[in-house]
Amino acid sequence: MTTTSTVPVKSEVQTRPRLDIARAREDFPILRRMIHGSPLVYLDSAATTQKPELVINTISEYYHQTNANVHRGLYALAAQATDKYEGARAKVAAFIGAAASEEIIFTRNTTESINLVAQAWGLKNLKTGDEILVSEMEHHSNLVPWFLLAQRTGAVVRHISILDDGTLDLSTWNERFTDRTRIVSLAHVSNVLGTINPITELAERVHRRGALLLVDGAQGVPHMAVDVSTLGADFVAFSAHKMLGPTGVGVLWGRRELLEAMDPFLGGGDMIRTVSMTGATWNDLPWKFEAGTPNIADVIGFGAAIDYLEATGMDQVRRHEVELTEYALDKMRALGELEIYGPADPQQRAGVISFNHRSIHPHDLSTYLDRKGVAIRAGHHCAQPLMERLGQNATARASFYLYNYRADIDTLIEALQSAGRFFGRR
């Protein structure tokens, strides 16, 4: 795809073939901020990541130089905007190894992508008594859309339990997966436990029985190389804002024949081929699923985020996070005051560590740490069934990305020690 923009965004990544992860932090302006008088230590990337200058500038440049609606105008700006928007789609397709750009649907977020499948595939294909299989570690966004679908179709939602080490209890698979199971929907990586689920192995079991597999990739695609041509999933949902891109952009990847057989999700402009006063026919993929003016600027900004990740290399991102997770787990265990959830082996998990202090509630811990400049998450992390399984109302959670270093973990550990003294005083 060529672009004729007069002021192309000068992409640093074009001149630097491989970004040095040790210097990534310099590319994120927000990480130079002070919070309550201390340098910001941002440990909540599982909620949303910070954005590199490249992404911020790309969005700003778009509004300065290229803004126009896509897929319609017959003038230069509209053509340039369309090229950039569709160019970002091609980048996403290449990033995840999709067979074609047509398989990439832009939505608002992972949640909307899952709802799209639940409605557009589910309403058409599920009948009373059919079964949807999820797991106990799912985010609410991979549970509630299926509950809604079950209510409307009479289908039933069943689940795979988890073991104490935070992995799926696959010994229950044969009992929970039945002849009525039509779709299995699983997180690639748990947003609470960090557990990496064995998607490819499970995909084989699912397909052998003629069901479909949706992968909630919100915590997977941003943190490790994901290739949909070998993953084994039929649908993958993920969000731009958890991988250096802006909020307001999600992706649904699906196998072309499945997407083609599905009815539209939302109706309106852009998704039609013809409309008369008696009905309408649908546009081709991917636009069939993109009703109305899309989030053009942020999709283009997401394209820049992908450039940045490609230039860094997802293998390097993953290595960096495993090393950081191992370092953090060792230091956190050594404190002796924390209960740490999820798999013990850093190779089996992503850079997400949920924990509880033996005597400090996560809300109090988070308030205290914030005053030391350390941003962590506290709460149920939109995973109430998992909290119940863990026997907790809430947990604290520290999560990492390519711009975090050992020094951030050291600051976290010091702040945790100081919190222990503060709340333990008599």
Add this chain to the structure above:
Amino acid sequence: LDDGKNDIELDALYRDTVLDHFRSPRGQKALDRIDLKRDGYNEDVAVNCKGCVISVASASMLAELLPGKSREEVLRLAEAFKQMMHGHPPPPGLDIGDLDALEGVKNFPVRVKCALLAWMTLIEALQDTEESGRPEDKGTTTE
């Protein structure tokens, strides 16, 4: 460089009185039967609250303050505490017990809901009682 101010505000949030209520909460009893009188005075108050220092301490202070108070007095107290969380001092002469130790919460806006959790639950229960004669059994959480 701001650390002095942070420590002062953290100390003001987690005062010794507050930590004491958190460690030994008053009125912790099972809530298997909820009975809120329409007119008369509360004799016994049971609170069942699990959570952070602020929410547990506030519920404990509630349990300490309520016995012997009428419905109107309880509502007046709840309103005064709500106002306090938004930076307005309680009306002079109103006995707010240990609640003044929670004044520091106003510097932590995201924690105001923790301080108000037990009180909002109580107000809802009183409203339900007025409407239907008995409170609805519903768990309340800050999230």
